[in-house]
Amino acid sequence: MGSSSEIATLGGGCFWCLEAVFEQLVGVESVVSGYCGGEIDNPTYAAVCDGFSGHAEVVQISFDPAQCSYREVLEIFFAIHDPTTLNRQGNDVGTQYRSVIFHHTEEQRQVASALMGELGQAGLWAGPMVTELLPVPQFFAAEDYHQQYFRRNPGQGYCQVVVSPKLAKFRKSFASRLKANR
Template identity: 60%
Template sequence: MAEEIATLGGGCFWCTEAVFDQLEGVLDVVSGYAGGRTANPSYDDICTGTTGHAEVVRVTFDPERLSYRDVLSVFFATHDPTTPNRQGADVGTQYRSTIMTHSEEQARVAREVIADLTKEGVFDAPIVTEVVPAPTFYPAEDYHQEYFARNPRAGYCQVVISPKVAKFRRAYADRLKVGV
């Protein structure tokens, strides 16, 4: 089976991971850090906003069941790509909207999707999502992995992640993994 990787930053990685974990065709989602200057950063390092890293997810998917364009469609439907360095109350460069591409083809598709969304007027403000070559990816600490699945009753999960996941489930009901 062929596999492909998408590296995406759409604010808090807990939110992004929770969405992609439920999408049919996704094989694995790992929360982590990428795009900065600090080698092997910790969450505490990231929170300073001085490392240059973004909170991202590395999504491994089966391109025979889920296209890269479809991955990006879900990405843009589940975060605000018009707010520089911010998603809701999460503010800082670590929360920027970013697509970190693993090939020229991914970069081309990402630019096309952004152009299409812009032409269609999907958002009320310009899309600020950066499209950059995928740098080194550093997995986040274990307690960040599958955070929403393990902590669904935590305050942040109830207030921020649950509504985002519910919106995703309504919009992509036909694309959910079996049993979700």
């Protein structure tokens, strides 16, 4: 992580989907899948999936704000998941799949709050946004097999049915922001 890097911590469904998108964004230095916002230390995937730990599946994104602003990260975040479904993204149901922004600074909180207000006013979705905006608690990296999951398992069923379409939508909508197009 460079000295001018910033960190964003976001939850919007399965972390495999978010990781696959954000690792392709210009300015992103690293993406780590993990857990945030729960009641126990060092949660396991099983504990998070059981819904007892209270954690959300999140990605922690290290990025260069000179190449990609925090607002741009959030605009992509809102474009690739449904911020109106409480504790759910598609067929993934449970509090671990909630829509949440964990802000690291007061400036991040202000940027996120302003953008959420703008998007809510724009009426982009049929229902109201349920995205939580909270100070970042301790982040726990997920087990190694979750890291770069889509890149390592593109033929896996969930990746084909859920991750690939989100990635295709991102690539189409944000083509000019892809690392591959630079």
